[in-house]
Structures are given as C-alpha cells and as structure tokens.
Amino acid sequence: MEGGAYGAGKAGGAFDPHTLVRQPHTILRVVSWVFSIVVFGSIVNEGYLNSPSEGEEFCIYNRNPNACSYGVAVGVLTFLTCLLYLALDAYFPQISSVKDRKKAVLSDIGVSAFWAFLWFVGFCYLANQWQVSKPKDNPLNEGTDAARAAIAFSFFSIFTWAGQAVLAFQRYQIGADSALFSQDYMDPSQDSSMPYAPYVEPSAGQDPTGMGGTYQQPANAFDAEPQGYQSQGY
Numbered sequence: 586m587e588g589g590a591y592g593a594g595k596a597g598g599a600f601d602p603h604t605l606v607r608q609p610h611t612i613l614r615v616v617s618w619v620f621s622i623v624v625f626g627s628i629v630n631e632g633y634l635n636s637p638s639e640g641e642e643f644c645i646y647n648r649n650p651n652a653c654s655y656g657v658a659v660g661v662l663t664f665l666t667c668l669l670y671l672a673l674d675a676y677f678p679q680i681s682s683v684k685d686r687k688k689a690v691l692s693d694i695g696v697s698a699f700w701a702f703l704w705f706v707g708f709c710y711l712a713n714q715w716q717v718s719k720p721k722d723n724p725l726n727e728g729t730d731a732a733r734a735a736i737a738f739s740f741f742s743i744f745t746w747a748g749q750a751v752l753a754f755q756r757y758q759i760g761a762d763s764a765l766f767s768q769d770y771m772d773p774s775q776d777s778s779m780p781y782a783p784y785v786e787p788s789a790g791q792d793p794t795g796m797g798g799t800y801q802q803p804a805n806a807f808d809a810e811p812q813g814y815q816s817q818g819y
Contacts, residue, residue, distance in 0.1 A: 610752040617745040618667035620738045625660025627735040631728035646714035690757045697750035708739040
C-alpha cells in the first residue's frame with residue numbers, strides 16, 4: 586500500500602485527468618497561474634507610460650522601474666513554477682518510490698511558502714509605490730486600472746500560494762502517518778534480530794505439570810552449569 590502515502594492514487598498507476606483536476610492543490614495551482622498572468626500582463630501592457638516631454642517610458646508606479654521589474658519578474662517566475670508543479674501533479678501517481686514522493690511534497694511546501702512570501706513583499710511594494718505616485722506624472726490616468734489590478738491580484742496570490750503550502754503540509758502529514766504501510770515496514774515478530782523467542786500459548790489438552798503453556802528462556806541464557814556454593818544436606 587505504498588501508493589497511499591504522499592498523495593492520492595496508486596503508485597505506478599496511469600495518468601487520470603479527472604482525478605487530477607479535482608484535487609484542491611491542483612485547483613489552487615491553476616488559480617495561481619491565472620493570477621500571475623494578470624499581474625505581469627497588466628504591468629507589461631499598461632504599466633509603462635510615455636512621457637511627451639522626456640520622450641521615454643517610465644513605470645507607472647512612482648516612476649520606479651524596480652517596482653515594475655519586480656512585479657513582472659515574480660509574475661513570470663510563478664507562472665513557470667505553476668506549470669512545473671502541474672506537470673509534477675500529473676506525474677506524481679507514477680512515482681513508486683516513497684522517498685521520491687516525500688521529496689516532491691517537501692519541495693512543494695518550501696516553494697509555495699517562498700512564493701507566498703514574495704507575493705506579500707510584492708503587494709506591499711507595489712501598493713506603496715502606487716500610493717506615493719504623483720498625479721502630474723499621469724494626468725490622463727492611463728493604465729490606472731491595470732496598475733490596481735496588478736496590486737489586487739498580487740494580494741490574492743498571497744493566499745493561493747499559502748494555501749498550496751498548507752495543503753502540501755497536510756499531504757506530508759498524511760504520508761508520514763501512513764509509513765506503517767510502506768514497503769520498508771517489518772513485522773517485529775519476523776525480525777530475526779530479536780533476542781527473545783515468542784511466548785507459546787497454553788495447549789487445549791491436559792497439562793501434567795499444571796503450569797499451562799511454556800515460556801522459553803532467552804537464547805544463551807543460563808546455559809552454563811551452576812557453579813559456586815551448593816547447599817549440603819543435613
């Protein structure tokens with residue numbers, strides 16, 4: 586029953602798209618993927634304004650090119666990360682090794698928490714730069730809806746990635762609790778390294794000694810002849 590640990594489905598099973606799309610972590614990945622497109626798409630398309638007087642483009646967020654670059658970079662990288670882990674979700678049921686499944690789930694926890702943190706930083710950064718932007722830099726209010734959309738979906742992305750981290754942690758706990766059913770588990774009664782022989786149940790027939798079943802002594806215990814003082818008869 587190794588397939589029950591660290592994910593649904595039977596290890597080595599065929600890809601099932603219906604099962605994949607119904608999994609909560611897969612749904613969150615698709616939602617995060619869409620959010621990332623909205624963020625970097627909004628900034629790339631309408632996040633840069635033309636200055637008639639200067640003859641060059643500038644970032645809509647307080648003329649700070651780092652703000653636009655950060656939003657685009659995080660959006661593109663999370664877009665690619667979602668695709669990578671969606672592919673891993675599809676391949677996951679075919680992973681037969683418990684260790685490999687554990688590594689995949691642990692990486693999901695770390696990566697999801699990391700992106701949730703970066704989206705939090707990005708939301709605070711973009712919101713701050715938008716708040717201090719000067720109206721004179723954009724008198725026609727060009728691209729304002731796109732700028733607000735990037736901020737809003739940066740905020741939403743915090744929760745979708747944090748949710749992925751929580752779900753991955755729950756999968757890890759389920760896998761750890763089901764370690765009893767992995768192929769590495771050994772029944773203690775079958776372990777040849779145990780020094781004691783098993784206890785023998787009493788037989789159903791008559792026992793002439795009246796002692797019931799017999800208990801076997803540990804191996805190599807009291808094998809030697811008794812030595813030393815012996816009682817004398819008087």
